[in-house]
Amino acid sequence: MTFEKPKKKKIPQMTITRLAQYLNCLSLLPTEQYEEISSKELASKIELKPTQVRQDFHHFGGFGQAGYRYKVNDLIIGLERILGLDQQQKLIIVGMGHLGQALASYKNFEPLGLNLVALFDVNPKLIGLSLRDVPIKDIDDLPAIVAKHNVTIAAITTPTSAAQNTANMLVAAGIKGIWNFSPVNLTTPPDVIVQNEHLSVGLMTLSYRLKTLNKQNDGEQE
Protein backbone atom coordinates (compact mmCIF):
# COMPACT_ATOMS: atom_id res chain seq x y z
CA MET A 1 0.00 0.00 0.00
CA THR A 2 2.67 2.47 0.94
CA PHE A 3 5.63 1.57 -1.35
CA GLU A 4 7.48 4.38 0.31
CA LYS A 5 10.47 3.43 2.41
CA PRO A 6 12.74 0.40 2.55
CA LYS A 7 12.07 0.40 6.29
CA LYS A 8 15.75 0.37 7.08
CA LYS A 9 16.09 -3.24 6.00
CA LYS A 10 18.62 -4.02 3.34
CA ILE A 11 17.15 -4.77 -0.04
CA PRO A 12 18.91 -7.67 -1.75
CA GLN A 13 20.72 -6.75 -4.92
CA MET A 14 18.91 -9.46 -6.80
CA THR A 15 15.59 -7.99 -5.75
CA ILE A 16 16.51 -4.70 -7.39
CA THR A 17 17.55 -6.49 -10.55
CA ARG A 18 14.25 -8.32 -10.59
CA LEU A 19 12.26 -5.14 -9.98
CA ALA A 20 13.95 -3.71 -13.05
CA GLN A 21 13.03 -6.85 -14.97
CA TYR A 22 9.44 -6.59 -13.85
CA LEU A 23 9.28 -3.01 -14.98
CA ASN A 24 10.91 -3.81 -18.30
CA CYS A 25 8.44 -6.62 -18.82
CA LEU A 26 5.39 -4.62 -17.77
CA SER A 27 6.22 -1.67 -19.97
CA LEU A 28 6.25 -3.98 -23.00
CA LEU A 29 2.73 -5.26 -22.35
CA PRO A 30 -0.07 -4.10 -24.63
CA THR A 31 -1.92 -1.78 -22.26
CA GLU A 32 -5.42 -2.59 -23.51
CA GLN A 33 -4.97 -6.29 -23.04
CA TYR A 34 -3.27 -6.10 -19.68
CA GLU A 35 -4.94 -3.69 -17.31
CA GLU A 36 -4.30 -6.08 -14.49
CA ILE A 37 -1.83 -8.86 -13.86
CA SER A 38 -1.32 -11.48 -11.17
CA SER A 39 1.95 -12.41 -9.52
CA LYS A 40 1.55 -15.78 -11.20
CA GLU A 41 1.36 -14.33 -14.69
CA LEU A 42 4.18 -11.88 -14.16
CA ALA A 43 6.39 -14.56 -12.64
CA SER A 44 5.86 -16.92 -15.54
CA LYS A 45 7.04 -14.33 -18.04
CA ILE A 46 10.39 -14.06 -16.31
CA GLU A 47 10.56 -17.70 -15.30
CA LEU A 48 10.24 -17.11 -11.60
CA LYS A 49 7.85 -18.32 -8.94
CA PRO A 50 4.90 -16.18 -7.85
CA THR A 51 6.17 -16.14 -4.27
CA GLN A 52 9.35 -14.49 -5.40
CA VAL A 53 7.44 -11.67 -7.01
CA ARG A 54 5.28 -11.10 -3.96
CA GLN A 55 8.26 -11.27 -1.64
CA ASP A 56 10.12 -8.71 -3.75
CA PHE A 57 7.14 -6.38 -3.64
CA HIS A 58 6.73 -6.97 0.05
CA HIS A 59 10.04 -5.30 0.77
CA PHE A 60 8.28 -2.12 -0.23
CA GLY A 61 4.95 -2.83 1.40
CA GLY A 62 3.33 -4.41 -1.63
CA PHE A 63 1.50 -2.87 -4.54
CA GLY A 64 -2.00 -4.26 -4.26
CA GLN A 65 -4.38 -5.73 -1.76
CA ALA A 66 -5.37 -9.27 -0.96
CA GLY A 67 -7.96 -10.65 -3.36
CA TYR A 68 -7.27 -8.17 -6.15
CA ARG A 69 -4.75 -8.68 -8.88
CA TYR A 70 -2.16 -5.97 -9.41
CA LYS A 71 -3.09 -2.99 -11.51
CA VAL A 72 -0.39 -2.78 -14.16
CA ASN A 73 -0.30 0.98 -14.03
CA ASP A 74 0.14 1.04 -10.28
CA LEU A 75 2.99 -1.42 -10.59
CA ILE A 76 4.72 0.64 -13.24
CA ILE A 77 4.42 3.86 -11.30
CA GLY A 78 5.50 2.22 -8.06
CA LEU A 79 8.48 0.47 -9.59
CA GLU A 80 9.60 3.62 -11.37
CA ARG A 81 9.49 5.42 -8.11
CA ILE A 82 11.48 2.81 -6.25
CA LEU A 83 14.10 2.73 -8.96
CA GLY A 84 14.39 6.51 -8.95
CA LEU A 85 13.06 6.85 -12.49
CA ASP A 86 10.38 9.33 -11.51
CA GLN A 87 12.91 12.12 -11.27
CA GLN A 88 14.38 13.30 -14.54
CA GLN A 89 18.14 12.83 -14.81
CA LYS A 90 20.67 14.02 -17.34
CA LEU A 91 22.84 11.59 -19.31
CA ILE A 92 25.81 11.79 -21.66
CA ILE A 93 27.62 9.20 -23.77
CA VAL A 94 31.38 9.24 -24.27
CA GLY A 95 32.75 7.41 -27.30
CA MET A 96 30.86 7.52 -30.57
CA GLY A 97 31.94 4.24 -32.10
CA HIS A 98 29.32 1.73 -33.15
CA LEU A 99 28.32 0.98 -29.61
CA GLY A 100 28.03 4.63 -28.67
CA GLN A 101 25.89 5.25 -31.71
CA ALA A 102 23.76 2.27 -30.86
CA LEU A 103 23.15 3.64 -27.38
CA ALA A 104 22.48 7.12 -28.70
CA SER A 105 19.79 5.76 -30.99
CA TYR A 106 18.26 3.79 -28.18
CA LYS A 107 14.71 5.04 -27.89
CA ASN A 108 14.03 3.87 -24.38
CA PHE A 109 15.89 6.54 -22.45
CA GLU A 110 13.14 9.12 -22.30
CA PRO A 111 10.49 6.74 -20.90
CA LEU A 112 12.97 5.96 -18.12
CA GLY A 113 13.27 9.59 -17.17
CA LEU A 114 16.70 9.85 -18.71
CA ASN A 115 17.48 12.90 -20.78
CA LEU A 116 20.33 12.51 -23.24
CA VAL A 117 22.11 15.86 -23.23
CA ALA A 118 25.24 15.40 -25.32
CA LEU A 119 27.56 12.92 -27.01
CA PHE A 120 31.35 13.07 -26.95
CA ASP A 121 34.25 11.87 -29.07
CA VAL A 122 37.84 12.74 -29.89
CA ASN A 123 37.44 12.30 -33.64
CA PRO A 124 37.29 15.76 -35.32
CA LYS A 125 35.23 14.35 -38.17
CA LEU A 126 32.42 13.47 -35.81
CA ILE A 127 32.47 16.59 -33.68
CA GLY A 128 29.75 18.98 -34.72
CA LEU A 129 27.45 16.32 -36.11
CA SER A 130 24.23 15.27 -34.41
CA LEU A 131 22.43 12.01 -33.69
CA ARG A 132 18.70 12.24 -33.07
CA ASP A 133 19.12 15.96 -32.45
CA VAL A 134 21.78 15.37 -29.82
CA PRO A 135 25.06 17.10 -30.68
CA ILE A 136 28.45 15.38 -30.74
CA LYS A 137 30.89 17.52 -28.80
CA ASP A 138 34.62 17.65 -28.32
CA ILE A 139 35.69 15.73 -25.26
CA ASP A 140 37.45 18.85 -24.01
CA ASP A 141 34.09 20.53 -23.61
CA LEU A 142 32.86 17.80 -21.32
CA PRO A 143 33.46 19.45 -17.94
CA ALA A 144 31.68 22.64 -18.97
CA ILE A 145 28.67 20.83 -20.39
CA VAL A 146 28.36 18.50 -17.42
CA ALA A 147 28.42 21.46 -15.07
CA LYS A 148 26.03 23.55 -17.13
CA HIS A 149 23.34 20.88 -17.48
CA ASN A 150 23.93 19.22 -14.16
CA VAL A 151 24.59 15.84 -15.76
CA THR A 152 24.70 12.95 -13.28
CA ILE A 153 25.12 9.82 -15.44
CA ALA A 154 27.64 9.01 -18.16
CA ALA A 155 27.99 5.97 -20.39
CA ILE A 156 31.50 4.94 -21.38
CA THR A 157 31.62 3.40 -24.85
CA THR A 158 35.21 4.29 -25.70
CA PRO A 159 37.91 1.82 -26.75
CA THR A 160 39.32 -0.22 -23.88
CA SER A 161 42.55 1.76 -23.79
CA ALA A 162 40.72 5.04 -23.16
CA ALA A 163 38.26 3.80 -20.58
CA GLN A 164 40.12 4.55 -17.37
CA ASN A 165 41.18 8.02 -18.50
CA THR A 166 37.63 8.75 -19.50
CA ALA A 167 36.43 7.63 -16.11
CA ASN A 168 38.94 9.91 -14.41
CA MET A 169 37.72 12.84 -16.47
CA LEU A 170 34.10 12.05 -15.69
CA VAL A 171 34.78 11.82 -11.99
CA ALA A 172 36.64 15.13 -12.06
CA ALA A 173 33.68 16.67 -13.86
CA GLY A 174 31.34 15.60 -11.08
CA ILE A 175 29.60 12.62 -12.64
CA LYS A 176 27.95 10.43 -10.00
CA GLY A 177 27.10 7.29 -11.96
CA ILE A 178 29.08 5.56 -14.69
CA TRP A 179 27.51 3.07 -17.06
CA ASN A 180 30.58 1.22 -18.20
CA PHE A 181 30.55 -0.75 -21.45
CA SER A 182 34.30 -1.29 -21.59
CA PRO A 183 35.70 -4.58 -20.28
CA VAL A 184 37.92 -2.71 -17.83
CA ASN A 185 37.33 -2.78 -14.09
CA LEU A 186 37.47 0.94 -13.47
CA THR A 187 39.09 2.53 -10.46
CA THR A 188 36.91 5.27 -9.00
CA PRO A 189 36.24 7.00 -5.69
CA PRO A 190 33.75 5.24 -3.42
CA ASP A 191 31.06 7.86 -3.90
CA VAL A 192 30.93 7.24 -7.65
CA ILE A 193 28.79 4.32 -8.71
CA VAL A 194 29.94 2.12 -11.56
CA GLN A 195 27.48 -0.12 -13.33
CA ASN A 196 29.42 -2.55 -15.46
CA GLU A 197 27.98 -3.88 -18.67
CA HIS A 198 30.68 -6.42 -19.45
CA LEU A 199 29.37 -8.07 -22.56
CA SER A 200 31.90 -10.86 -22.56
CA VAL A 201 30.69 -11.99 -19.15
CA GLY A 202 27.25 -12.65 -20.57
CA LEU A 203 28.73 -14.50 -23.48
CA MET A 204 30.90 -16.65 -21.26
CA THR A 205 27.92 -17.48 -19.08
CA LEU A 206 26.02 -18.56 -22.15
CA SER A 207 28.92 -20.74 -23.19
CA TYR A 208 29.01 -22.40 -19.79
CA ARG A 209 25.29 -23.04 -19.77
CA LEU A 210 25.48 -24.57 -23.23
CA LYS A 211 28.30 -26.82 -22.15
CA THR A 212 26.61 -28.08 -19.00
CA LEU A 213 23.32 -28.63 -20.81
CA ASN A 214 25.11 -30.75 -23.38
CA LYS A 215 26.88 -32.73 -20.70
CA GLN A 216 23.59 -33.56 -19.06
CA ASN A 217 22.09 -34.70 -22.34
CA ASP A 218 25.15 -36.67 -23.39
CA GLY A 219 25.26 -38.51 -20.08
CA GLU A 220 28.42 -36.75 -18.98
CA GLN A 221 30.74 -38.28 -21.47
CA GLU A 222 33.98 -36.45 -22.16
Add this chain to the structure above:
Amino acid sequence: MTFEKPKKKKIPQMTITRLAQYLNCLSLLPTEQYEEISSKELASKIELKPTQVRQDFHHFGGFGQAGYRYKVNDLIIGLERILGLDQQQKLIIVGMGHLGQALASYKNFEPLGLNLVALFDVNPKLIGLSLRDVPIKDIDDLPAIVAKHNVTIAAITTPTSAAQNTANMLVAAGIKGIWNFSPVNLTTPPDVIVQNEHLSVGLMTLSYRLKTLNKQNDGEQE
Protein backbone atom coordinates in the same frame (compact mmCIF):
# COMPACT_ATOMS: atom_id res chain seq x y z
CA MET B 1 44.48 -29.41 -8.78
CA THR B 2 42.06 -31.25 -10.99
CA PHE B 3 39.62 -28.53 -12.11
CA GLU B 4 37.81 -31.24 -13.95
CA LYS B 5 34.35 -32.09 -12.78
CA PRO B 6 31.72 -30.23 -10.78
CA LYS B 7 31.57 -33.35 -8.60
CA LYS B 8 27.81 -33.51 -8.94
CA LYS B 9 27.36 -30.52 -6.66
CA LYS B 10 25.43 -27.61 -8.01
CA ILE B 11 27.52 -24.62 -8.94
CA PRO B 12 25.84 -21.36 -7.91
CA GLN B 13 24.90 -19.11 -10.78
CA MET B 14 26.78 -16.24 -9.19
CA THR B 15 29.92 -18.33 -9.07
CA ILE B 16 29.80 -18.76 -12.83
CA THR B 17 29.30 -15.06 -13.33
CA ARG B 18 32.28 -14.36 -11.11
CA LEU B 19 34.44 -16.91 -12.92
CA ALA B 20 33.68 -15.03 -16.12
CA GLN B 21 34.63 -11.80 -14.39
CA TYR B 22 37.88 -13.29 -13.18
CA LEU B 23 38.72 -14.43 -16.66
CA ASN B 24 37.81 -11.09 -18.16
CA CYS B 25 39.97 -9.36 -15.60
CA LEU B 26 42.92 -11.71 -15.97
CA SER B 27 42.97 -11.51 -19.73
CA LEU B 28 43.36 -7.73 -19.49
CA LEU B 29 46.45 -7.96 -17.31
CA PRO B 30 49.83 -7.12 -18.84
CA THR B 31 51.35 -10.58 -19.04
CA GLU B 32 54.92 -9.54 -18.27
CA GLN B 33 53.93 -7.77 -15.10
CA TYR B 34 51.55 -10.41 -13.84
CA GLU B 35 52.92 -13.89 -14.12
CA GLU B 36 51.37 -14.75 -10.81
CA ILE B 37 48.50 -13.37 -8.78
CA SER B 38 47.09 -14.00 -5.33
CA SER B 39 43.45 -14.39 -4.45
CA LYS B 40 43.80 -11.15 -2.53
CA GLU B 41 44.97 -9.17 -5.52
CA LEU B 42 42.41 -10.66 -7.86
CA ALA B 43 39.62 -10.08 -5.40
CA SER B 44 40.51 -6.43 -4.92
CA LYS B 45 40.25 -5.75 -8.63
CA ILE B 46 36.65 -6.89 -8.67
CA GLU B 47 35.83 -5.60 -5.21
CA LEU B 48 35.36 -8.99 -3.64
CA LYS B 49 36.91 -10.73 -0.67
CA PRO B 50 39.77 -13.21 -1.14
CA THR B 51 37.72 -15.97 0.47
CA GLN B 52 35.10 -15.61 -2.19
CA VAL B 53 37.66 -16.16 -4.92
CA ARG B 54 39.12 -19.22 -3.26
CA GLN B 55 35.70 -20.66 -2.54
CA ASP B 56 34.68 -20.18 -6.17
CA PHE B 57 37.79 -21.98 -7.33
CA HIS B 58 37.28 -24.68 -4.75
CA HIS B 59 34.12 -25.84 -6.46
CA PHE B 60 36.43 -27.06 -9.19
CA GLY B 61 39.18 -28.37 -6.97
CA GLY B 62 41.26 -25.21 -6.96
CA PHE B 63 43.86 -23.94 -9.37
CA GLY B 64 47.00 -23.77 -7.31
CA GLN B 65 48.56 -25.27 -4.24
CA ALA B 66 48.94 -24.01 -0.70
CA GLY B 67 51.83 -21.62 -0.32
CA TYR B 68 52.09 -20.68 -3.97
CA ARG B 69 50.22 -17.88 -5.60
CA TYR B 70 48.15 -18.67 -8.65
CA LYS B 71 49.89 -18.77 -12.01
CA VAL B 72 47.92 -16.41 -14.21
CA ASN B 73 48.25 -18.66 -17.21
CA ASP B 74 46.96 -21.68 -15.33
CA LEU B 75 44.00 -19.67 -14.16
CA ILE B 76 43.17 -18.49 -17.64
CA ILE B 77 43.39 -21.94 -19.14
CA GLY B 78 41.44 -23.50 -16.31
CA LEU B 79 38.68 -20.90 -16.41
CA GLU B 80 38.38 -21.12 -20.17
CA ARG B 81 37.97 -24.81 -19.85
CA ILE B 82 35.30 -24.60 -17.18
CA LEU B 83 33.38 -22.03 -19.17
CA GLY B 84 33.55 -24.15 -22.30
CA LEU B 85 35.66 -21.65 -24.19
CA ASP B 86 38.32 -24.17 -25.07
CA GLN B 87 36.17 -25.64 -27.76
CA GLN B 88 35.63 -23.49 -30.82
CA GLN B 89 32.00 -22.55 -31.44
CA LYS B 90 30.29 -20.86 -34.36
CA LEU B 91 28.36 -17.62 -33.92
CA ILE B 92 26.06 -15.46 -36.02
CA ILE B 93 24.48 -12.05 -35.45
CA VAL B 94 20.97 -11.20 -36.61
CA GLY B 95 20.12 -7.54 -37.07
CA MET B 96 22.70 -5.17 -38.49
CA GLY B 97 21.62 -1.92 -36.89
CA HIS B 98 24.09 0.05 -34.82
CA LEU B 99 24.16 -2.52 -32.08
CA GLY B 100 24.65 -5.40 -34.46
CA GLN B 101 27.50 -3.55 -36.13
CA ALA B 102 29.02 -2.80 -32.76
CA LEU B 103 28.96 -6.47 -31.89
CA ALA B 104 30.33 -7.47 -35.27
CA SER B 105 33.30 -5.15 -34.79
CA TYR B 106 33.89 -6.50 -31.33
CA LYS B 107 37.39 -7.91 -31.38
CA ASN B 108 37.10 -10.15 -28.38
CA PHE B 109 35.19 -13.01 -29.94
CA GLU B 110 38.12 -14.95 -31.32
CA PRO B 111 40.06 -15.06 -28.05
CA LEU B 112 36.94 -16.57 -26.48
CA GLY B 113 36.88 -19.38 -28.98
CA LEU B 114 33.94 -17.85 -30.79
CA ASN B 115 34.03 -17.83 -34.57
CA LEU B 116 31.79 -15.25 -36.21
CA VAL B 117 30.47 -16.96 -39.32
CA ALA B 118 27.88 -14.62 -40.79
CA LEU B 119 25.71 -11.55 -40.21
CA PHE B 120 22.05 -11.21 -41.16
CA ASP B 121 19.61 -8.49 -41.97
CA VAL B 122 16.44 -7.87 -43.95
CA ASN B 123 17.62 -4.63 -45.53
CA PRO B 124 18.54 -5.27 -49.20
CA LYS B 125 21.02 -2.39 -49.11
CA LEU B 126 23.10 -4.13 -46.50
CA ILE B 127 22.94 -7.64 -47.90
CA GLY B 128 26.11 -8.49 -49.78
CA LEU B 129 28.32 -6.12 -47.82
CA SER B 130 30.93 -7.29 -45.35
CA LEU B 131 32.10 -6.23 -41.90
CA ARG B 132 35.59 -7.33 -40.92
CA ASP B 133 35.47 -9.91 -43.70
CA VAL B 134 32.24 -11.37 -42.40
CA PRO B 135 29.47 -11.25 -45.02
CA ILE B 136 26.00 -9.81 -44.42
CA LYS B 137 23.47 -12.31 -45.68
CA ASP B 138 19.77 -12.34 -46.37
CA ILE B 139 17.81 -13.59 -43.41
CA ASP B 140 16.20 -16.16 -45.68
CA ASP B 141 19.56 -17.86 -46.06
CA LEU B 142 19.89 -18.31 -42.33
CA PRO B 143 18.74 -21.92 -41.99
CA ALA B 144 21.06 -23.11 -44.73
CA ILE B 145 24.09 -21.30 -43.34
CA VAL B 146 23.43 -22.43 -39.79
CA ALA B 147 23.17 -26.01 -40.95
CA LYS B 148 26.22 -25.82 -43.20
CA HIS B 149 28.58 -24.34 -40.61
CA ASN B 150 27.04 -26.02 -37.61
CA VAL B 151 26.37 -22.71 -35.86
CA THR B 152 25.34 -23.07 -32.22
CA ILE B 153 25.06 -19.48 -30.92
CA ALA B 154 23.15 -16.49 -32.30
CA ALA B 155 22.97 -12.91 -31.11
CA ILE B 156 19.67 -11.09 -31.60
CA THR B 157 20.16 -7.38 -32.26
CA THR B 158 17.00 -6.76 -34.24
CA PRO B 159 14.34 -4.20 -33.41
CA THR B 160 12.07 -5.18 -30.54
CA SER B 161 9.17 -5.98 -32.83
CA ALA B 162 11.18 -8.58 -34.74
CA ALA B 163 12.84 -10.28 -31.79
CA GLN B 164 10.39 -13.09 -31.09
CA ASN B 165 10.04 -14.01 -34.76
CA THR B 166 13.79 -14.05 -35.09
CA ALA B 167 14.04 -16.31 -32.09
CA ASN B 168 11.51 -18.68 -33.60
CA MET B 169 13.50 -18.83 -36.79
CA LEU B 170 16.74 -19.45 -34.92
CA VAL B 171 15.20 -22.25 -32.91
CA ALA B 172 13.81 -23.84 -36.04
CA ALA B 173 17.26 -23.63 -37.60
CA GLY B 174 18.73 -25.57 -34.69
CA ILE B 175 20.45 -22.81 -32.71
CA LYS B 176 21.17 -23.90 -29.14
CA GLY B 177 22.05 -20.62 -27.45
CA ILE B 178 20.55 -17.17 -27.95
CA TRP B 179 22.33 -14.01 -26.84
CA ASN B 180 19.38 -11.66 -26.65
CA PHE B 181 19.91 -7.90 -26.81
CA SER B 182 16.27 -7.03 -27.31
CA PRO B 183 14.22 -6.07 -24.25
CA VAL B 184 11.74 -8.86 -24.96
CA ASN B 185 11.45 -11.92 -22.76
CA LEU B 186 11.61 -14.52 -25.48
CA THR B 187 9.56 -17.68 -25.51
CA THR B 188 11.66 -20.68 -26.46
CA PRO B 189 11.76 -24.46 -25.95
CA PRO B 190 13.43 -25.59 -22.72
CA ASP B 191 16.47 -27.02 -24.50
CA VAL B 192 17.37 -23.64 -25.96
CA ILE B 193 19.33 -21.36 -23.67
CA VAL B 194 18.61 -17.65 -23.68
CA GLN B 195 21.11 -15.23 -22.24
CA ASN B 196 19.42 -11.88 -21.86
CA GLU B 197 21.39 -8.68 -22.17
CA HIS B 198 18.65 -6.28 -21.16
CA LEU B 199 20.43 -2.97 -21.20
CA SER B 200 17.65 -1.07 -19.51
CA VAL B 201 17.90 -3.34 -16.48
CA GLY B 202 21.47 -2.22 -15.92
CA LEU B 203 20.48 1.38 -16.32
CA MET B 204 17.62 1.07 -13.87
CA THR B 205 19.90 -0.59 -11.36
CA LEU B 206 22.31 2.29 -11.69
CA SER B 207 19.48 4.73 -11.14
CA TYR B 208 18.42 2.93 -7.98
CA ARG B 209 21.92 2.84 -6.60
CA LEU B 210 22.36 6.53 -7.26
CA LYS B 211 19.12 7.29 -5.50
CA THR B 212 19.88 5.23 -2.41
CA LEU B 213 23.39 6.64 -2.17
CA ASN B 214 21.98 10.13 -2.22
CA LYS B 215 19.42 9.27 0.42
CA GLN B 216 22.13 8.02 2.72
CA ASN B 217 24.16 11.17 2.24
CA ASP B 218 21.18 13.45 2.62
CA GLY B 219 20.16 11.79 5.86
CA GLU B 220 17.04 10.28 4.39
CA GLN B 221 15.08 13.41 3.95
CA GLU B 222 11.78 13.37 2.01
Add this chain to the structure above:
DNA sequence: ACTCCTTTGTTAAAAAGATAACATAAATTA
Protein backbone atom coordinates in the same frame (compact mmCIF):
# COMPACT_ATOMS: atom_id res chain seq x y z
C1' DA C 1 68.04 -26.02 9.73
C1' DC C 2 64.61 -23.49 11.87
C1' DT C 3 61.22 -19.86 12.39
C1' DC C 4 58.15 -16.54 10.43
C1' DC C 5 55.35 -14.98 6.86
C1' DT C 6 52.39 -15.62 3.09
C1' DT C 7 49.21 -18.24 0.56
C1' DT C 8 45.99 -21.84 -0.82
C1' DG C 9 42.63 -25.72 0.19
C1' DT C 10 39.08 -27.08 3.22
C1' DT C 11 35.71 -27.20 6.59
C1' DA C 12 32.54 -24.86 9.70
C1' DA C 13 29.74 -21.02 11.06
C1' DA C 14 27.06 -17.08 9.90
C1' DA C 15 24.30 -14.45 6.94
C1' DA C 16 21.30 -13.96 3.31
C1' DG C 17 17.89 -15.33 0.20
C1' DA C 18 14.15 -18.18 -1.70
C1' DT C 19 10.34 -21.14 -0.88
C1' DA C 20 6.50 -22.68 1.38
C1' DA C 21 2.66 -22.17 4.43
C1' DC C 22 -0.84 -19.47 6.21
C1' DA C 23 -4.04 -15.53 7.16
C1' DT C 24 -6.90 -12.12 5.00
C1' DA C 25 -9.83 -10.26 1.53
C1' DA C 26 -12.45 -9.70 -2.65
C1' DA C 27 -15.23 -11.69 -6.48
C1' DT C 28 -18.05 -15.28 -8.28
C1' DT C 29 -21.39 -18.84 -8.23
C1' DA C 30 -24.88 -21.66 -6.34
Add this chain to the structure above:
DNA sequence: TAATTTATGTTATCTTTTTAACAAAGGAGT
Protein backbone atom coordinates in the same frame (compact mmCIF):
# COMPACT_ATOMS: atom_id res chain seq x y z
C1' DT D 1 -26.52 -15.01 1.44
C1' DA D 2 -23.15 -18.53 2.06
C1' DA D 3 -19.53 -21.23 0.09
C1' DT D 4 -15.88 -21.50 -3.12
C1' DT D 5 -12.22 -19.77 -5.69
C1' DT D 6 -8.53 -16.82 -6.51
C1' DA D 7 -5.57 -13.45 -5.00
C1' DT D 8 -2.20 -10.75 -2.12
C1' DG D 9 0.32 -9.70 2.35
C1' DT D 10 2.94 -11.73 5.88
C1' DT D 11 5.42 -14.80 8.62
C1' DA D 12 8.18 -18.85 9.21
C1' DT D 13 11.04 -22.46 7.43
C1' DC D 14 14.36 -24.14 4.68
C1' DT D 15 17.96 -23.79 1.39
C1' DT D 16 21.67 -21.47 -0.53
C1' DT D 17 25.57 -18.51 -0.42
C1' DT D 18 28.91 -15.94 1.74
C1' DT D 19 32.21 -15.24 5.32
C1' DA D 20 35.24 -16.68 8.69
C1' DA D 21 38.36 -19.90 10.86
C1' DC D 22 41.73 -23.29 10.48
C1' DA D 23 45.04 -26.66 8.58
C1' DA D 24 48.70 -27.64 5.16
C1' DA D 25 52.54 -26.08 2.43
C1' DG D 26 55.99 -23.44 0.27
C1' DG D 27 59.51 -19.46 0.42
C1' DA D 28 62.53 -16.03 2.75
C1' DG D 29 65.56 -14.67 6.09
C1' DT D 30 68.37 -15.57 10.15
